Amino acid sequence: MRYAEAGYFLEVDLATGNIERVATDPRLMELHLGGLGTSVKVHWDRVPPETKAFDPENLLVFSTGLLNGTPVFSANRTVVSFISPQSDTLAYPMMGGFFAAEMKYAGYDKIIFKNKSPDWIYLYVNNDKVEIRDASHLVGRGAVETQELIRKELRQPKAQVAAIGMAGENRVFTASIEQARSSASRLGGGAVMGDKKIKAVAIRGTGDVFLARPEEFMKELQGVTDYINFRNTNPIKDVMTIMSGIGSPQEMLHTDEKWHTENFAWGNARTRRRDFWTDEIDASWTKSQHGAVKRLISCFNCPQHCGALISHKDTPRYMAKCFGKLTYAMAAYVDDLDFSWKILQRATEYGVDSFSTPQILAFAVELYEAGILTDKDLPGCPKDNEGRFFWLLDRVVRREGIGDILADGVYFAARKIGNGAEAFDHNTIKKHEQLPVKLGTLDPLYFLMYATNEKISITQMEGQWPQSAFPTMEQREEFVRDWPQIPDEKFKQYVLDWELRGEKAIPYYPTPPMCSEIVDWMEMMHNIDDAAGMCCGMSSFCLKPPYHIHNYPKLISAATGMDLDEAGLKKIANRSRNLHRAYNNRKGIRRKDEKPPADHWKRRFPELEEELLSTYYKYKGWNDDGIPTREKLEELDLGYVADDLEKRGILKNGKN
Numbered sequence: 001m002r003y004a005e006a007g008y009f010l011e012v013d014l015a016t017g018n019i020e021r022v023a024t025d026p027r028l029m030e031l032h033l034g035g036l037g038t039s040v041k042v043h044w045d046r047v048p049p050e051t052k053a054f055d056p057e058n059l060l061v062f063s064t065g066l067l068n069g070t071p072v073f074s075a076n077r078t079v080v081s082f083i084s085p086q087s088d089t090l091a092y093p094m095m096g097g098f099f100a101a102e103m104k105y106a107g108y109d110k111i112i113f114k115n116k117s118p119d120w121i122y123l124y125v126n127n128d129k130v131e132i133r134d135a136s137h138l139v140g141r142g143a144v145e146t147q148e149l150i151r152k153e154l155r156q157p158k159a160q161v162a163a164i165g166m167a168g169e170n171r172v173f174t175a176s177i178e179q180a181r182s183s184a185s186r187l188g189g190g191a192v193m194g195d196k197k198i199k200a201v202a203i204r205g206t207g208d209v210f211l212a213r214p215e216e217f218m219k220e221l222q223g224v225t226d227y228i229n230f231r232n233t234n235p236i237k238d239v240m241t242i243m244s245g246i247g248s249p250q251e252m253l254h255t256d257e258k259w260h261t262e263n264f265a266w267g268n269a270r271t272r273r274r275d276f277w278t279d280e281i282d283a284s285w286t287k288s289q290h291g292a293v294k295r296l297i298s299c300f301n302c303p304q305h306c307g308a309l310i311s312h313k314d315t316p317r318y319m320a321k322c323f324g325k326l327t328y329a330m331a332a333y334v335d336d337l338d339f340s341w342k343i344l345q346r347a348t349e350y351g352v353d354s355f356s357t358p359q360i361l362a363f364a365v366e367l368y369e370a371g372i373l374t375d376k377d378l379p380g381c382p383k384d385n386e387g388r389f390f391w392l393l394d395r396v397v398r399r400e401g402i403g404d405i406l407a408d409g410v411y412f413a414a415r416k417i418g419n420g421a422e423a424f425d426h427n428t429i430k431k432h433e434q435l436p437v438k439l440g441t442l443d444p445l446y447f448l449m450y451a452t453n454e455k456i457s458i459t460q461m462e463g464q465w466p467q468s469a470f471p472t473m474e475q476r477e478e479f480v481r482d483w484p485q486i487p488d489e490k491f492k493q494y495v496l497d498w499e500l501r502g503e504k505a506i507p508y509y510p511t512p513p514m515c516s517e518i519v520d521w522m523e524m525m526h527n528i529d530d531a532a533g534m535c536c537g538m539s540s541f542c543l544k545p546p547y548h549i550h551n552y553p554k555l556i557s558a559a560t561g562m563d564l565d566e567a568g569l570k571k572i573a574n575r576s577r578n579l580h581r582a583y584n585n586r587k588g589i590r591r592k593d594e595k596p597p598a599d600h601w602k603r604r605f606p607e608l609e610e611e612l613l614s615t616y617y618k619y620k621g622w623n624d625d626g627i628p629t630r631e632k633l634e635e636l637d638l639g640y641v642a643d644d645l646e647k648r649g650i651l652k653n654g655k656n
Contacts, residue, residue: 065533106205142349
């Protein structure tokens with residue numbers, strides 16, 4: 001019997017229509033756990049580095065995490081992996097909701113799509129019954145609309161459906177995969193799904209997931225339950241509202257957006273509005289949000305309420321989540337939150353990433369205001385901020401006119417438009433649009449996270465370390481007094497010594513060695529979450545979470561039957577991280593690519609940035625170009641990876 005995992009992959013060849021239920025080797029789970037970990041291994045073994053996003057050889061993999069479908073609170077993330085059309089690296093956006101649990105209950109750890117379908121299809125999985133069904137009647141339908149139509153067609157109101165909208169059909173590089181209360185949004189998974197002519201994947205499962213040692217498991221889970229109850233009634237003091245509790249983050253619950261609106265950038269990631277949050281704005285936005293949010297909602301088996309059911313005036317009902325509430329309004333310079341609810345609904349039906357897409361639209365507006373784009377490029381575009389954002393969104397999704405160029409994202413559009421447009425591409429990393437943070441002095445921790453992580457998205461990388469130093473020693477002592485989540489007690493002293501100004505302030509503190517340790521910890525927790533299928537809002541993303549390096553091994557051991565200690569779990573996370581790194585090294589990623597946007601911080605320190613990279617690379621066991629050495633790879637049982645990198649000339653003598 002297999003514990004925690006189903007033990008089967010569902011392999012779908014879209015070109016031939018062949019479907020296979022393939023038993024997996026238990027050793028795969030022991031080495032890589034599940035979720036992202038095992039998916040990276042699948043891509044390493046089966047997708048050559050020469051493969052491009054829209055090649056038939058590009059796999060599209062829907063994966064459950066190891067703890068999905070178990071009683072563990074908030075283990076509800078589905079990992080979708082593929083070669084990205086934007087970055088040409090191995091991407092893995094995640095979605096919450098109920099899809100992963102349903103997939104595990106149907107009996108599958110992964111659904112692996114290969115090749116391309118000649119016609120539009122959707123996949124229907126009902127336990128061991130699997131069908132490729134015609135989807136020609138769904139082409140042009142919205143992503144949310146498609147989900148409802150498929151449920152009615154199948155007469156399965158409880159089926160979980162992941163679908164693309166028009167953006168995915170037209171291979172827009174920021175197309176998302178929408179599913180119930182969440183979406184896999186970053187780096188263009190919807191475009192890859194559309195390229196393969198998959199309109200949707202529908203799943204219904206009624207099987208069981210077994211635990212190896214259930215009594216032990218439930219005892220450990222009780223400790224998590226107690227902590228969740230404690231944190232919900234005892235928010236962390238002296239931190240911003242959305243970081244004071246647990247969740248991902250609870251933007252639909254909180255209405256105070258002073259921190260985001262005054263510290264993040266407006267428009268095309270250019271301008272901060274430090275005095276934006278007035279009493280009038282507070283009252284207006286609070287009224288709008290309370291009027292639009294009909295009900296706070298949760299993903300599978302989660303006690304928090306991070307999403308919301310939105311019904312705003314004449315806007316059709318839809319599920320909203322996280323930061324999309326702000327991205328369009330801030331990018332468009334629209335001060336009325338009512339605009340957000342309207343355009344976010346349309347964007348959700350279209351199926352586009354609500355982080356990248358607003359930046360693309362703002363980029364077009366900025367080019368127009370600079371005279372690089374003219375009325376000839378934007379015929380009939382309204383002049384008001386709201387109107388032109390709707391107009392541009394429609395054209396990007398349909399790839400009409402200038403929208404066809406913008407649909408490839410800011411990096412590629414800037415170079416195709418030319419005439420100085422390249423200078424306006426100032427908020428991408430590895431060709432991917434970033435969260436529009438615009439702050440003063442370089443933050444060394446965020447520099448490393450932005451520059452080096454394979455997610456290429458700070459919203460999925462930041463984590464359990466405070467975002468700034470506490471002003472007083474009393475506040476620091478209060479924060480570190482109750483902090484069992486840290487992997488090493490010395491981290492407490494780092495916080496105690498951290499000052500807002502002076503020698504022990506950013507950018508020189510934390511020091512490069514300290515930054516390497518802290519970033520490695522946060523990144524490790526994200527990799528464990530992504531293998532377990534855990535929402536990062538209950539672990540790696542938030543301050544003082546319920547799941548951490550000290551209780552994770554006990555939960556995983558009780559669930560799977562493995563006897564896993566902290567060192568063993570750290571090694572698995574490190575193994576998967578280095579395998580992913582090596583895969584993207586095969587795709588061409590090097591040190592030269594690991595740079596945040598040029599004007600991300602007002603004050604930059606080039607020599608310090610190079611020192612940070614060099615120190616971090618050495619700490620990770622990588623060479624000066626950010627490639628894992630043979631010594632590091634063999635330490636992690638990845639000798640075959642070192643062999644491959646040397647054969648390709650990426651590593652020489654195991655190091656350079």
